[in-house]
Amino acid sequence: MKTAVVTGASSGIGDAICKELLNSGFVVYGISRTRPQFRHASFRWIQLDLTKTQNIPRTAAQISETSIDLLINAAGTAGKHTGLDFDEKIFHRIFDLNFLAPIYLASSLKNKLKRSLIINISSTSDRIAEPGYALYCSSKAALNMYFDVVSLEQKNCKVISILPDYVDTPLLRKEIGSEAFDWDKTMKPEHVASFVGSIVGNHAHIPTGARIMVLNTATLGSFSKKELLYAYNVDTDTLISSQ
Numbered sequence: 001m002k003t004a005v006v007t008g009a010s011s012g013i014g015d016a017i018c019k020e021l022l023n024s025g026f027v028v029y030g031i032s033r034t035r036p037q038f039r040h041a042s043f044r045w046i047q048l049d050l051t052k053t054q055n056i057p058r059t060a061a062q063i064s065e066t067s068i069d070l071l072i073n074a075a076g077t078a079g080k081h082t083g084l085d086f087d088e089k090i091f092h093r094i095f096d097l098n099f100l101a102p103i104y105l106a107s108s109l110k111n112k113l114k115r116s117l118i119i120n121i122s123s124t125s126d127r128i129a130e131p132g133y134a135l136y137c138s139s140k141a142a143l144n145m146y147f148d149v150v151s152l153e154q155k156n157c158k159v160i161s162i163l164p165d166y167v168d169t170p171l172l173r174k175e176i177g178s179e180a181f182d183w184d185k186t187m188k189p190e191h192v193a194s195f196v197g198s199i200v201g202n203h204a205h206i207p208t209g210a211r212i213m214v215l216n217t218a219t220l221g222s223f224s225k226k227e228l229l230y231a232y233n234v235d236t237d238t239l240i241s242s243q
């Protein structure tokens, strides 16, 4: 049996991924603060607040297997604030969970990560700025770049970043609140989980360091959103646009 570690196991995308992997025969160690509602003989729950990064290194001791085939960092949080007006509390809540925790966890499990697949559930927010979400967007951009470097350094592991657009989960429900929003255009956690399951089963065609947006027809436009990137050539004194 293959072994997976999945964060965010108690809700939304992480919960759906755990179920997908359990159905595929994995032993799944699921990390969250609250106990997941499902039960399965191959599921082991690790109760951990991932923002208490000093406790993350203890996780390795709770996993009896000598090697882990799959690490999925799905736990995440968001929160609205204006870009130039936030306090340290929200900075740490978002950056500690979305950026630091995946790094600490991968690092503390590194002796068990041999020829493993690391999947980070990032977001299209890594490249699509949204007013009110400077910390969320930048935490995802930082996470992707950090693991781009890890993907170059770790020849034994493959790193893939998954970038979903809107998914109907408790996180999104909380963020949208009572605002008008077309919920019919969102994806379900199972859409993301099923795609993750398919690449876990066969990722030979996907190179390490790949970023894969998960979209539906309503959000396909996110794929073609271009960065406002220019280059200034000092030899020719010209400014060129990438678009």
Ligand SMILES: NC(=O)c1ccc[n+]([C@@H]2O[C@H](COP(=O)([O-])OP(=O)(O)OC[C@H]3O[C@@H](n4cnc5c(N)ncnc54)[C@H](OP(=O)(O)O)[C@@H]3O)[C@@H](O)[C@H]2O)c1
Pocket: 007, 008, 009, 010, 011, 012, 013, 014, 015, 031, 032, 033, 034, 035, 048, 049, 050, 051, 073, 074, 075, 076, 077, 097, 121, 122, 123, 124, 163, 164, 165, 166, 167, 168, 169, 170, 171, 172
């Ligand atoms: N929903 C979307 O539209 C969307 C789009 C793109 C990307 N994403 C990303 O997808 C991932 C999952 O999000 P979701 O929408 O499925 O959210 P969710 O339903 O709110 O689930 C979040 C999970 O993270 C865990 N978590 C939160 N704080 C934690 C902490 N301090 N320590 C340990 N675990 C913690 C929660 O468990 P406990 O509360 O039990 O600890 C829960 O299992 C996130 O990384 C998010 O950024 C979501």
